[in-house]
Amino acid sequence: MTALLTPKQLALAAGVSESTVKRWCDRGLLPVARTPGGHRRIQLHEALRVLKELNLPLRHPEALGLPAFSGQGQRVLEKAKDELLQALKNAQADRCRIILHELRCVGLSFAEIGDHVIAPAFEQIGQEWQCGKLQIYQERVACCILSEVLAEIVSTLPEETMHQPLAIGATLSQDHYVLASQLVQLVSREKGWRARFLGPNLPAPTLRQAIADWHPRLFWLSISHITSQQEVIDACQNLFDYCRQSDCLFVIGGRSIDASLRHQLRYSAYCPDLTHLAMLLDTLPPPVQTTEGVTGRSTERPSDAPSG
Numbered sequence: 001m002t003a004l005l006t007p008k009q010l011a012l013a014a015g016v017s018e019s020t021v022k023r024w025c026d027r028g029l030l031p032v033a034r035t036p037g038g039h040r041r042i043q044l045h046e047a048l049r050v051l052k053e054l055n056l057p058l059r060h061p062e063a064l065g066l067p068a069f070s071g072q073g074q075r076v077l078e079k080a081k082d083e084l085l086q087a088l089k090n091a092q093a094d095r096c097r098i099i100l101h102e103l104r105c106v107g108l109s110f111a112e113i114g115d116h117v118i119a120p121a122f123e124q125i126g127q128e129w130q131c132g133k134l135q136i137y138q139e140r141v142a143c144c145i146l147s148e149v150l151a152e153i154v155s156t157l158p159e160e161t162m163h164q165p166l167a168i169g170a171t172l173s174q175d176h177y178v179l180a181s182q183l184v185q186l187v188s189r190e191k192g193w194r195a196r197f198l199g200p201n202l203p204a205p206t207l208r209q210a211i212a213d214w215h216p217r218l219f220w221l222s223i224s225h226i227t228s229q230q231e232v233i234d235a236c237q238n239l240f241d242y243c244r245q246s247d248c249l250f251v252i253g254g255r256s257i258d259a260s261l262r263h264q265l266r267y268s269a270y271c272p273d274l275t276h277l278a279m280l281l282d283t284l285p286p287p288v289q290t291t292e293g294v295t296g297r298s299t300e301r302p303s304d305a306p307s308g
Contacts, residue, residue, distance in 0.1 A: 004033070004041040005064060013047075013063040014056050024050060045158050052107030061105050077116040085121040088142035089134065096149050104153060110190050111274035114183040118146065119273075122179070143179060150182050157186070160194045165284075169220030170198040170207055172235055177224035180254060184220050187274050191281040193218075204235040208242045216248055217284075220277075223254035226261075233264050240266035249284075253277065 007021040014021075024030040025040050030050050032040045044064060051058055058064075080099055087095035103113050125142055128134040167188045169181050181197045188195035198210055211219055221239065226232055236252065243250035253271040262270060271277040 005044060005047055007040055007042070009063050010042055010047050013058055013060045014051055015059040016056070043158070044155075048105065048107070058105040061101070066101050066105060077112075081117045081120050084117055085124055088121060088125065088145060089128075089138060091138075091141050091145060093145045093149065096145055097152065100149055100153060109278065110183060110186040111278040114187070114274040118179070118183070146179060147182060150179075150186060154186060154189065157189045158192070160189070162194075164192055164194045165217040166194045166196070166214065167218040167220060168196045168198055168210060168214055168216045169222065170202045170210075171200040171222050171224065172232065173201055173203045174227045175223065175225040176200045177222065180222045180224055181220070183274055184222065184253075184277060187278055188218075188281065191278060193281065204238050207239060211239075211242060211246055211248060215246070218249040218251060219243055220251045220253070223252060223256045226256045229261060229264075232261070236265045236267060240268070243268065251277070251280070 007025065008018050011018040011021045021030070021042075022040065025032045025042070030042060031046050032042055035041060047064065048058075058066075080103055084096060084099050086092075087099060100113065100117075103117065122142070125134060125139055129136060129139050167185075169184055171177060171181060178197070178200050181200070185195040185197045196214070198207070207219075207221075219239065221236070223232060236250075240250045250266075250268040251271060252265065252267045252269075253273070253276075257265070257270070269280055271280060
């Protein structure tokens with residue numbers, strides 16, 4: 001995938017003239033970098049952003065190093081979900097890449113793709129496994145494929161900087177699911193945050209230590225599998241209390257949180273889906289840069305960060 005684009009590449013991809021793209025650059029609509037020779041270079045995520053803002057279709061995505069697709073981005077979410085489902089069931093990694101890249105090309109956010117395409121596709125996979133239509137290995141292969149594809153797509157997002165607020169997250173012991181947290185990480189990155197998924201299957205004490213070491217502004221806990229409700233309740237209480245002391249927002253979500261359990265949990269914010277997470281991130285005030293953190297990196301710990 002092309003990291004830096006020329007005006008000619010973007011013009012070809014969007015079906016406009018090269019002079020039009022250069023005018024976008026000169027007017028400040030499209031940020032550019034300059035080569036030593038003075039030539040304009042455009043970051044991929046900025047190109048996609050401007051096309052979305054101008055409501056211009058991406059006619060030739062292959063010009064940007066993206067997979068070509070049919071229909072010039074007119075695929076509806078339901079059709080995309082059905083095609084992703086079939087690609088995952090058939091272990092077609094390249095087809096998954098094309099579908100998700102197309103959705104990104106037409107300007108859909110990671111929250112929209114996660115909530116309306118990926119989540120329902122995996123819900124269907126789970127149902128087919130339960131009724132014996134799919135083998136458990138097929139579900140695992142689907143998870144691995146999608147995880148790899150999402151990791152590749154992250155290259156379309158802006159580079160992280162030390163001036164951005166930091167979010168970290170994980171799952172508790174016995175919870176091995178990673179896709180939800182990977183999507184949380186991508187939504188956070190898309191919203192201008194630095195984001196780190198610490199990993200699955202981690203006990204609460206080590207998560208407390210991670211908060212102490214990293215000084216995040218937000219800590220997310222994905223709850224997709226529960227072996228003991230009381231252990232989850234205790235862990236959330238422990239992490240919530242520690243986050244409050246650390247000026248850190250404690251955010252929970254996950255398919256295993258039903259109404260009954262939710263009423264017993266302590267948290268700063270509950271996000272039933274990625275769309276609500278994106279809305280939450282949009283409401284948070286900008287960070288305040290401070291001095292070096294424990295980990296040797298600059299951290300942002302605003303004094304007015306929500307603490308529950």
